[in-house]
Amino acid sequence: MAVPPTIRVQPENFDLSAEIDRLTAERADVGAMVTFTGLCRDEGGSLNALELEHYPGMAEAEMRRIGQLAIKRFSLLGLTAIHRYGRIAPGENIVLVIATASHRQAAFDGANFVMDFLKTAAPFWKKEHLADGSQGDWVSAKDADDAARDKWLER
């Protein structure tokens, strides 16, 4: 029986060490843990904040679906994925993925897989607020992100 992923979509920040503890407390079978944190960049000083919009309900459901695929495919022992929404300033966290496994390759691949699918299939959108006070554009989807996802479909 595979473990269920821990999925959260929330406006508030997350605590990396608390999330690590949740995946490792009172167990001794975890041999590898990979954590990925995505942060808001200031884009050379031009960005004041990102506004993260999401599709409530579907965002959690897609993240859970992706997490379950990763757990099954890489035999992960645990998986946590947290995505924030709302206004996020440069330097702040946006997304966290933690994958635990018996060995390192599965943990690396599991976290990588979850991020590649999360970027292309989880319903979140970023809008820029610029440092000069003007409203920037919606961030465009990148072909490179689709290509990164598609690599997993070929393997």
Add this chain to the structure above:
Amino acid sequence: MVKLVYFAWVRERIDKAEEEIDLPDSVKTGRDLLNHLKTLGEGYEAALEYPEVIRLAINQEHVEHDEPIAGAREIGIFPPMTGG
């Protein structure tokens, strides 16, 4: 009646986050829906000018444009996703 929910620049251009609408019987697929919405006014036309880039979800699951929409309670209409 079906509930339509819009996100990101689709929401901004249509100037609504959601609405419930009656659809004519001729609207059978996601593609038909986008083509129908484009006739409802300038905002819809601007939002759906390039329908091929628009993503659809029926009852909160991703679908292709040729998916039948019969029985859908909620249809999400949005641009390509940019989270992470």
